[in-house]
Amino acid sequence: MTGETTVRKAETIPIAESNDVVRVRQQVRVLALEVGFSLVDQTKVVTAASELGRNTLEHGHGGHAEISIIDNGVKRGIKMSFRDNGPGIADIALAMTDGYTSGKGMGLGLSGSKRLMNEFELTSEVGVGTTVTVARWK
Amino acid sequence: MERIPILRIGTFLLVTIxxxxxxxxxxxxxxxxxxxxxxxxxxxxxxxxxxxxxxDSFIGRTLANIASMARVLDATTVVVGMQPAVAITLVELGMSLPGIRTALNVESGMQYLRDTLADREDEDDWRDYSPQG
Incomplete structure (x- = not known):
């Protein structure tokens, strides 16, 4: 049986412009290296961070990313939360559909990052905001 | 303003991101x-x-857009040098970059462009030599 998940290292990065998404990617890369992810897994985690960070900026009108190294006693991983106080998502199932987009994107941000990560959780309230939390274990 | 430089070599444009x-x-x-x-x-x-x-999906879409716009303007686009980890991630993300011609490195990409251009010139030659009524 695995123990409780502990957070080893956490940092918060504000997302207000497209350069901030680049900063999130770079910080996620640093943490992914520290966890010891393979190059392919680093690339997956950083790509997911880019997709979700862009969502926070474009759909949530900005917010912040909280990235951390997690440890459950057996293995380590990386956890990322993206929060915004934007308009929220009315139909989550629709938003999770491959190819569905409310903006100018490809509609792969949510569904694609879910595929790239091991854990995915989305909570959203119309008029309040959206939080997407994802994790990948090594 | 921040820009990515575009080099011109003969009839080709070269961009290294x-x-x-x-x-x-x-x-x-x-x-x-x-x-x-x-x-x-x-x-x-x-x-x-x-x-x-x-x-990611945005950069992928931008590359696809460039290739489509170039095609409309009678130019061929080739994207070269994608790292294997990037390719794996891109496909898992759900993007397979349809309509984008790729090559493993600059050399084979240039060769592909030269061949495409040569083929087009051959077609033009045929048109020139067609019987004049």
């Missing part, structure tokens, strides 16, 4: 390339992405 591109920079590149293709009547565009550590 060496920075971690934010979205606006990708859009600027798309505009710059499209207007330059038209201005210099470029026959081919080579985009080297070997330094890119990730290609």
């Amino acid at each position: 060496q920075v971690d591109m934010h979205d606006q920079l990708a859009l600027t590149l798309q505009e710059d390339l499209t207007s330059m293709i038209a201005r210099v009547s470029a026959g081919g565009v080579l985009i080297d992405i070997s330094s890119l550590e990730i290609v």
Whole structure:
């Protein structure tokens, strides 16, 4: 049986412009290296961070990313939360559909990052905001 | 303003993306390339992405847009040097970049552009030599 998940290292990065998404990617890369992810897994985690960070900026009108190294006693991983106080998502199932987009994107941000990560959780309230939390274990 | 340089070699345009591109920079590149293709009547565009550590859906879409716009302007685009980890991630993300011609490195990409251009010139030659009534 695995123990409780502990957070080893956490940092918060504000997302207000497209350069901030680049900063999130770079910080996620640093943490992914520290966890010891393979190059392919680093690339997956950083790509997911880019997709979700862009969502926070474009759909949530900005917010912040909280990235951390997690440890459950057996293995380590990386956890990322993206929060915004934007308009929220009315139909989550629709938003999770491959190819569905409310903006100018490809509609792969949510569904694609879910595929790239091991854990995915989305909570959203119309008029309040959206939080997407994802994790990948090594 | 921050820009990615475009080199012109004969009838080809060459772009090497060496920075971690934010979205606006990708859009600027798309505009710059499209207007330059038209201005210099470029026959081919080579985009080297070997330094890119990730290609997400936005960058992927920008590359696809560049290729489509170039095609409409009578130019061929080839994207070269994608890292294997990037390719794996891109496909898992759900993007297979349909309509984009790729090559493993700059050399084979240039060869592809030269061959495409040569084929087109052959077709033009046929048209020139067609019987005149």
